Amino acid sequence: xxxxxxxxxxxxxxxxxxxxxxxxxxxxxxxxxxxxxxxxxxxxxxxxxxxxxxxxxxxxxxxxxxxxxxxxxxxxxxxxxxxxxxxxxxxxxxxxxxxxxxxxxxxxxxxxxxxxxxxxxxxxxxxxxxxxxxxxxxxxxxxxxxxxxxxxxxxxxxxxxxxxxxxxxxxxxxxxxxxxxxxxxxxxxxxxxxxxxxxxxxxxxxxxxxxxxxxxxxxxxxxxxxxxxxxxxxxxxxxxxxxxxxxxxxxxxxxxxxxxxxxxxxxxxxxxxxxxxxxxxxxxx
Amino acid sequence: xxxxxxxxxxxxxxxxxxxxxxxxxxxxxxxxxxxxxxxxxxxxxxxxxxxxxxxxxxxxxxxxxxxxxxxxxxxxxxxxxxxxxxxxxxxxxxxxxxxxxxxxxxxxxxxxxxxxxxxxxxxxxxxxxxxxxxxxxxxxxxxxxxxxxxxxxxxxxxxxxxxxxxxxxxxxxxxxxxxxxxxxxxxxxxxxxxxxxxxxxxxxxxxxxxxxxxxxxxxxxxxxxxxxxxxxxxxxxxxxxxxxxxxxxxxxxxxxxxxxxxxxxxxxxxxxxxxxxxxxxxxxxxxxxxxxxxxxxxxxxxxxxxxxxxxxxxxxxxxxxxx
Numbered sequence: 001x002x003x004x005x006x007x008x009x010x011x012x013x014x015x016x017x018x019x020x021x022x023x024x025x026x027x028x029x030x031x032x033x034x035x036x037x038x039x040x041x042x043x044x045x046x047x048x049x050x051x052x053x054x055x056x057x058x059x060x061x062x063x064x065x066x067x068x069x070x071x072x073x074x075x076x077x078x079x080x081x082x083x084x085x086x087x088x089x090x091x092x093x094x095x096x097x098x099x100x101x102x103x104x105x106x107x108x109x110x111x112x113x114x115x116x117x118x119x120x121x122x123x124x125x126x127x128x129x130x131x132x133x134x135x136x137x138x139x140x141x142x143x144x145x146x147x148x149x150x151x152x153x154x155x156x157x158x159x160x161x162x163x164x165x166x167x168x169x170x171x172x173x174x175x176x177x178x179x180x181x182x183x184x185x186x187x188x189x190x191x192x193x194x195x196x197x198x199x200x201x202x203x204x205x206x207x208x209x210x211x212x213x214x215x216x217x218x219x220x221x222x223x224x225x226x227x228x229x230x231x232x233x234x235x236x237x238x239x240x241x242x243x244x245x246x247x248x249x250x251x252x253x254x255x256x257x258x259x260x261x262x263x264x265x266x267x268x269x270x271x272x273x274x275x276x277x278x279x280x281x282x283x284x285x
Numbered sequence: 286x287x288x289x290x291x292x293x294x295x296x297x298x299x300x301x302x303x304x305x306x307x308x309x310x311x312x313x314x315x316x317x318x319x320x321x322x323x324x325x326x327x328x329x330x331x332x333x334x335x336x337x338x339x340x341x342x343x344x345x346x347x348x349x350x351x352x353x354x355x356x357x358x359x360x361x362x363x364x365x366x367x368x369x370x371x372x373x374x375x376x377x378x379x380x381x382x383x384x385x386x387x388x389x390x391x392x393x394x395x396x397x398x399x400x401x402x403x404x405x406x407x408x409x410x411x412x413x414x415x416x417x418x419x420x421x422x423x424x425x426x427x428x429x430x431x432x433x434x435x436x437x438x439x440x441x442x443x444x445x446x447x448x449x450x451x452x453x454x455x456x457x458x459x460x461x462x463x464x465x466x467x468x469x470x471x472x473x474x475x476x477x478x479x480x481x482x483x484x485x486x487x488x489x490x491x492x493x494x495x496x497x498x499x500x501x502x503x504x505x506x507x508x509x510x511x512x513x514x515x516x517x518x519x520x521x522x523x524x525x526x527x528x529x530x531x532x533x534x535x536x537x538x539x540x541x542x543x544x545x546x547x548x549x550x551x552x553x554x555x556x557x558x559x560x561x562x563x564x565x566x567x568x569x570x571x572x573x574x575x576x577x578x579x580x581x582x583x584x585x586x587x588x589x590x591x592x593x594x595x596x597x598x599x600x601x602x603x604x605x606x607x608x
Contacts, residue, residue, distance in 0.1 A: 013372060017402070017405060019401075019402040019405070019409075020402045020403055020405075022402065023398055023399040023402035023403070024399070026391075026395060026398070026399070027388055027391065027395075027399060030390055030391055030395070031390060032390070098388070102386060102387070102388050102389065103384075103385070103386025103387065104386070104387060104388055104396070104399070106352060106382055106383075107385075107387070107400055107441075107444055108399075108400065108403050109350070109351065109352055110350055110352070110375060110378070110379075110380050110382070111375065111400060111403040111404045111448075112371060112372040112373070112374070112375030112376055112378075112404070113372070113403040113404070113405070114372070118403065284347070284352060284353040285347070285352035285353070
């Protein structure tokens, strides 16, 4: 084996090679407890939700709408967004901290591989788990809506294929954001518990409060919170049909222009990626 | 005692230097963990980096491997500057720093797969041979969480071998090993050195360094006190004289305050006096004369080369006296 063969393929040294991404994927998916939580929050949640709805409808069809009714689609999608964000954040934090806390970071750095490549390998590895599971869970939602629902004749609301595609993309974007923010924050802090707690608080306390109660005299600064921007970007089908925002999203705040929503979300994704990569590159191993 | 510096150029050995360090310093606040260190490790040698706990051994290794940055100085591994050409340099370097830790939820083999993927090239093909060599093949598919400390050390060595290394840097590899494990590790390191690989063994265990290495650097308080081939260092600095006599304790008192650099150790059957550098015959005769004049019956005097331990203690005691 020559030195060349060992350093071959490191021309673009910051680019993670496929085997490195696969190795990181292996490391993540073998975490049984974490995987159970993520499967439960992405696939288990809609399965249980629709299972209960189905039983209610079968028990009393006059009182309970079919499981695949439009309101159920909105509720399931919103729940998947909320819980999926938390699962994504937990996965991101784990991906960002496991090497460090478990002593592998030093071994990896000693291989001579670029630290940036080591960081970037975590993103496709984590997202391949997260987004595929979220897609599977959302597929359940779509199937139930398509085959076990009837249009709500009272309000004439229906869920079209276009609504499903938009909702699916919104959900994947929300989870992607949660993962990248978790990864960056975890890498920055170098430990697992505090970043997870911070992101859970952000998602279930800070974001809903700010979405419902704009901060006075703060120049609409609450819109810089990613969850608020995501809420505004939420497709009409997930917002239960009461839409007012320019994108059709349900909002309690004055509507944000689309470019502002995209900027806030992109800012969180890019910003936390840069922070995480910087910390990874400068941290003592 | 100041750090040993190479004021004149040191002749480069035929194979070149595996590790070359000049004027390296690393501080943590007010503490100089590595203080203006020069270090030259010839290629193909088994080199001991010896010092007490807290002497700065691990910090120097971390700087060498690019795990942390130095405040000043230059380093190169296998002729390549670090951190300038770190990736190329580390491509043929294997290292264990501190206690080897791995992902506990993965098997030993899976952990090696991750490291092989990070190394790239042919490293994955080395997993099987590396596990065979370290005797871990049978347990390679068990979770690392179930490994003993000794098995983790061996897994760490397996990780080093993925690079087919020309240079191995091992920080306290005997830590946590039982006597049998220490012997196995020692044999493995000797075998690797015999293949022409450079082995740098950092340790506070004098005996292990003496048994495994042919060259040594003594480090204390972040400074390299002396370095060179073990036989030259121990021959040049002192001779141990074993004295059999009627009253070892009285003999020790009769010798009074030993000259700087000597050490008197009292045993059941006599005492051992480590002489300072200089003409050993004359010093031995003077030693005998002083004991006889003090009324102590001397049954025998036997010269022996000072062990690395004697030499190390004399060096560090001198260092302490200078402070």
